[in-house]
Amino acid sequence: MxxxxxxxxxxxxxxxxxxxxxxxxxxxxxxxxxxxxxxxxxxxxxxxxxxxxxxxxxxxxxxxxxxxxxxxxxxxxxxxxxxxxxxxxxxxxxxxxxYDPDRLVGPVRRVGPRGSGRWERIDWGEAVRAVATRLSALRQQGRPQGLVYLTGRQPGMMGQALRRFCEAYGSPNLLEAPDLYDEASALVAWVTQGVAAPFGYDLEQTNYLLSFGSPILEAWRSPVWANRAYGRLRRGRPGRRGRFVQVESRLSPTAAKADEWVPIHPGTEAALALGIAHVLVREGRYDEAFVRDRTFGFDDWTDEAGQRHIGFRTLVLSDYDPEAVSAITGVPGVTILRLAREFSAVRPAVAIGEGGVLSRDAYSQFAVHCLNALVGCLGSPGGVVIQQSPPLQPLPPVERDEGARLGLSRPRIDGADPSLWPVTPASLPALAEAILDGRPYPVEALLLDGSAPLRACPAWGRLEQALGKVPFVVSFSPYLDERGAFADLILPDHTPLEKWQDAVPTPWAGPPAVGVGQPALPPLLDTRHTGEVVAEIARGIGGGVAAAFPYQDYREVILHGLRGLYDAQRGMAYSPPFESAWISQLEHGGWWAPGAGSFEEFWAQVVDRGGWWDPAPTHGSGHLRFETPSGRFEFFSQTLRGALAKRTGGAEAALVGLFEEDRLHARGDRAYLPYYEPVPWVGEERDYPLFLNVFEVPALGGARDSNQPFLLEILGPHLQARWETWAEIHPATAKAQGIAEGDRVWVESPLGRVQARARLYAGAMQNVVSLPLGLGAPGGGRWSRGRGANPARILAASRAPFVGIPTGWTTRVKLERASHA
Ligand code: SF4
Structure with a gap:
């Protein structure tokens, strides 16, 4: 050659x-x-x-x-x-x-400065020893809490294995950062229904879908399921065509496929939801029986101490008149009236307020979810249910040694407190600040696996700075991607087709499921399953950490978990629709048809068919779960009130301090009811007249690897945008700035500026500039390296109240032409 x-x-x-x-x-x-x-x-x-x-x-x-x-x-x-x-x-x-030619052929060690791209090959023994020795020393020095393992959402056995590793080692810092799925939905389920689990949406059966900015047909939850459900909602039921309304500050591909796009001022979704609720309540268009029998806090109420509290009815009638809401949102009053009337007239109807990076604000989602309670679609066909988890058998409890007990007594590095808040996803901006401040303690070792979503972290520059400060960073990614750009060692995982996987799907329609993936071929390169490498590192550390990892082979872990599915005596291996429908009927009638005579037979079936699920219906009154103090859906959240009282010891001053820390203006009863809170925008309007909107593109949203030319070719099909970062600008806004189609423009916020290709788009709002996420991260392969810009770099870090999930709407920007097309 x-x-x-x-x-x-x-x-x-x-x-x-x-x-x-x-x-x-x-x-x-x-x-x-x-x-x-x-x-x-x-x-x-x-x-x-x-x-x-x-x-x-x-x-x-x-x-x-x-x-x-x-x-x-x-x-x-x-x-x-x-x-x-x-x-x-x-x-x-x-x-x-x-077949990515830029895959690592085996473990490597950095030989140049970080990010220089200079590496040398080492063997697996040396690689595992290097990590084990470093972590062992940290533990012996009494600082196991200095270890952080950062990953994506891990609801299956891999999550159990990683939690086990951190627990046995003594690190409270297994950080699972949300990706595609918005954890605030689980927080809202907990606040209103007392169940800290995500919602599932029965989209296939709904007749009216009102979405508040959720990128349902883009990078949202399970994109394949969502698109499939949308197809059925629109054209899969003869004589019944569901209506779809998208409220959003951009004519996104989702909005373009809806029956109606309702443009809205950025960050005001909660006000619109409460304005719609106002009309439903004022005109008596809500499900009276459901509200009367199954909810709490709709009307004003008196507590045991005789203190009077306002309810949801009083709140929406006094504060969210359509005309007032119109002034906030820019949505005409008549449109608010019409949306409310449609939403209540066409059943089943469902409202969705969660989505990607657009809005992770729990109060906004709380407001949207109250619409579901008003029309009584909780737990009903075509409505919203609680997403069920598969009954995987847990790994045995860890025996914590002294080192583990010491480390686990320390707080989590990003400030999340799982003992108070049951929903505590990782906050990358909070992690970055903790590393930079060295508080509550220094981070001394960071393990990043291939699903750790770094690219979309707001204030990306702070994270970049923080990761550069950690003395020892290990990546498990198979690629020289952004994780590798910060790493000292890379211990590459197999790619998905080469390894055993158990995959609990992102929340979808409600039924529990777990995909089981067998390797389609042996590993092509000298890579290893991260689940097995973590066990090897544990054995290298020795003592109680080693004892927690008797398994050699990740397949054994999946086998262990699947025993729980078999023993649960429910569900079945993945099957064609008619077979699934039959089992569903049987289970609905209280029967279970064992499809396998032994666990071995069950395992063989599940592996052969690709997974397990339980098709039994997840809706109907028997599936309504209200584990709140009132045993009902709570418009006035006593769960939230109790959690805040616990956190502050009931002291009013501490409570006010907490609200101020989270920049919340609500006080008194309003803090426990859904309400609209204006966004504390970063950047003065006179200097930065536009709002920055960042969004995930379907081709790269949640992607484990962006070095794939097929995907770079289809980044923005609605504008035929490919291979680069673009800025969607309204033609009138562009004209005012002397910007033409195709020009290079600077998009600048108080945090810095990034360059993008100007795309003049009538679907942009005049005061909003939208940029896609996915490009511009350090590292990468031959196709992704140095390509595009990362708008997360200029997106200010904010946090949703209480649990700190970053919110999307935070930042004002201005535009400047950099060069002509
Ligand atoms: S990338 Fe794969 S797992 Fe993710 S939505 Fe597409 S087909 Fe499904």
Whole structure:
């Protein structure tokens, strides 16, 4: 093979030490032992293997077509209830994750300054020893809390294994950062229904969907399920076409596919929801029986001490008249009236207020969810349910040694307190500030796995600075991505098609499910399953940490978990719709039809079909769960009131301090009712006249790897935007600034500025500039490295009240032309 100068330079820069496959990567992959005899010249022997996609956390089942053992195509698994045979573009591009020529060929150690891209290959023994020795020393010095393990959402056995590792080691810092799914929904379920679990939406059966900025048809929850459900809502039920209204500050692809787009001033969704509630209450258009029998705090009430409190009715009637709401939101009063009347007239109707990065504000979502209570769609077909978790068997309890007890007695590094708040996702901005301040203690070691979502962290520069300050950083990503840019060591994981996976899908329609992915082929490179590497590190540390990890093989962990599904005597291996419907009927009638005579048979079925689920209905009055002090849905949240009283010891001054810390203006009863809180915008209007909106694109939202040309080619199909970052600007706004289509523009906030391609878009609001997330992170492969800009860099970090989940609307910006197209 002839190597020209350019090839040589590429090798010299990135593969001289043999750390990636380099420019000749594809040839080198195909030359591997695994593919010997797979020349690709003849017809070949075809084989299909079911697995889990793994390109994002949604957990879709896939089937992989192999020819002579070589994966050549990925399709959806028709038996998987989440995807039912469909894939999103990321799933279809999964082969590019496997064949990425910039994958690491094995573990590497940094030899140049951080971020210089200079690495050397080391063997696995050395790599694991290096981590174990470092962590062991930290523990022996009495500072196990200085370890942080940062990952994405981990609801399955992998999460259990990681929690186990941190617990046995003595670190309170297993941080799971939300990605695609908005954790504030679980907080709202807890505040209103006393159940700290996410909502599931029965979108397929609803007749009216009112979305407050949720990117339902983009990067939201399980994109394949959401698009499938949307198709059924609109055209899958003869004679019944669901109506879909999208309230949003941008004509997003979701809004463009809705029946109606309602533009709204940024950050005022809660006011609109409460304005709609005002009309429902004033005109008596709510479900009176449900509100009377199943809710608390709708009317004013008196507590045991004889103190009078206002209820939801008084609140919305006094504060959220449509005309007042119109002045806040920019939505005409007549539209508010019409939306309220439609929403109450067409049943079942459901309101959704959660979504991606747009709004993680729990009070806004609280307001939206109250609409669901008003129309009585909680737990009903076509409404909102509590998403169920699969009954996986937990790993045995950890025996904590002295070192573990010491570390676990310290607070979590990002300030979240799981003993007070049952929903405590990681806050990356809070982590960054804690690292930079060295408080409550220094972070001395950071483990980043391949699902840790760093790119979208607001105030990205602060996180970048903070990660640079941690003395020891390890990445488990298979790629030289943004995690690797901060790392001292990279211990690369397998890519999804090469490994055993248990994938609990992101919350979807309510039924519990778990995808089980078997390897479609042996690992192509010298990589290892992170679940197994973590166990090896634990054994290297020794003592109580080693004792907690008797397993060698991650498959054993999945087997252990699946015993819980078998013993639960419910559900079934993934099956075609008619079979699932039959089991659903049986279970509804109180029967369970065991599909397997033994656990071994059950395991074989689940692996062969790609997963397990329980199709029994999750809605109906028997599924309504209200675990609140009143035993009802609470418009006035006694759960929230109790938690705040516990946190502040009931002292009024401490409570006010807490509100001030979270920049909340509500006081008294209003703090426990849903309400609209104006956004404390960063940036003065006179200097920064526009609002910054950042959004996830479906091609990269939740993606584990952005170095995939198929995906970079389809970043913004609505504008045919590809391979770069663009700014959506209203034509009138652009004209006022002398900006033309295609110009390069600076988008500047008080935090800094990023450059983007101007796209003049009539679907932009005149006072809003929208930029996509996904590009501009450090590191990356040949296609993603140095490409685009990261708008999270200029997005101010804010926090939703109490649990600190970053909110989306925070920042004002201005525009300036950088150069002509
Ligand atoms: S939604 Fe996620 S898991 Fe499903 S096909 Fe797309 S990338 Fe794969």
């Amino acid at each position: 002839k190597v020209n100068r350019r090839d040589f330079l590429t090798f010299a820069g990135f593969t001289a030490a043999g750390v990636t496959l380099g420019r000749l990567g594809r040839d080198r992959i195909l030359a591997r032992e695994t593919f010997k005899g797979s020349s690709g010249d003849g017809p070949g022997v075809e084989q299909w293997t079911r697995s889990v996609c793994g390109q994002c956390p949604a957990g879709c089942g896939v089937q992989v077509r192999l020819v002579d053992g070589r994966p050549v195509k990925i399709e959806g698994n028709a038996l998987c209830p989440v995807s039912r045979g469909r894939l999103c573009p990321k799933g279809a591009a999964g082969l590019q994750a496997l």
